[in-house]
Amino acid sequence: MVRKGDRFVVIGGGRVGTAVGYLLAQAGRSVAAVACRSEESLEKVREYLPYTYLTTDMVKAARKGNVLLLTTPDDLIADACVTLASAGVVKRGSYVVHMSGALGLDVLAAAEEAGAATASVHPLQTFADVRGAVRKIPGSVFAVTARDPRTGEWAEDLVRLLGGEPVRLEEENKVLYHLGAVLASNLLVALEHAAELLYQEIGMEGEKALKALLPLIEGTVSNLRRLGTERALTGPVARGDIGIIRRHLEKLEEEGREEHLHVYVALTRFALDLAEAHLSRSRSQEIAELLERYT
Ligand SMILES: NC(=O)c1ccc[n+]([C@@H]2O[C@H](COP(=O)([O-])OP(=O)(O)OC[C@H]3O[C@@H](n4cnc5c(N)ncnc54)[C@H](OP(=O)(O)O)[C@@H]3O)[C@@H](O)[C@H]2O)c1
Known part of the structure; x- marks a missing residue:
């Protein structure tokens, strides 16, 4: 159990770190320190955590607590952990x-060697700013990966x-888990961009294209929520x-739109997987063979 007396330290007061610190403080927990790289970022943290010790020195920050939350960009987590462990501020019995x-627990190896319990807790959400993160973290699903059952x-x-x-997640499944998240969120945005580019070409300039597509996107999300993937699939x-x-395929090939063609073929295969239960065997087979010709 997280104890009432635990003192939290956030290393990396960005979107997620600041929001997590704020929510912990709101829950009546002690957020003892937050570290950022720049003074500018510390000023933004101050708006949310006015009574917390703020510093650009992560070692000084870490001295203040026993639960260290490393919320720097992913590429810096391992280095931050090594810096803290080598400075002797990761104590036996503390949590890191x-x-x-995407990352496993190997990036926290230095803390584990120093005697800390290590874990990762990943909110399955996208946060463009601190305000959004404060609003969306409560209610989000978090993938929890830990070294041992107690942690x-x-x-x-x-x-x-x-x-x-x-939701518990085995460390070996983290990459697949993250791939799922990237497909569902980041690459969904990329897919909307692929659609937007076509619409811009046929006369919907600039933001008009996305504006035209948004009700369709929202309708699709609403169907997904109500009906699940299989029943939400409509279209050809x-x-x-x-x-x-x-x-569609002939047009894309004729105009040499290779990227769109690849995406269309790959995603139509997944769509066929969803539609198969409702189509005759011969129709499914015909569609699969047609797609094969464009692979
Ligand atoms: N944003 C999301 O949608 C999202 C969703 C789920 C999980 N996550 C995870 O949450 C973590 C943080 O992501 P984020 O989006 O919050 O990143 P972010 O907004 O870019 O914030 C990163 C913070 O780390 C600080 N930092 C960098 N190097 C540092 C150092 N050496 N010492 C102290 N602070 C340092 C930065 O300070 P400066 O500003 O001063 O450079 C910045 O405040 C990542 O592991 C990410 O994968 C993010």
């Missing part, structure tokens, strides 16, 4: 946690303290309209 979705329970408790819903694949799929 990171919040990256796992402790980390789950930490997630609940933030208002999140913990769901209907088995092979003539339309053929037209």
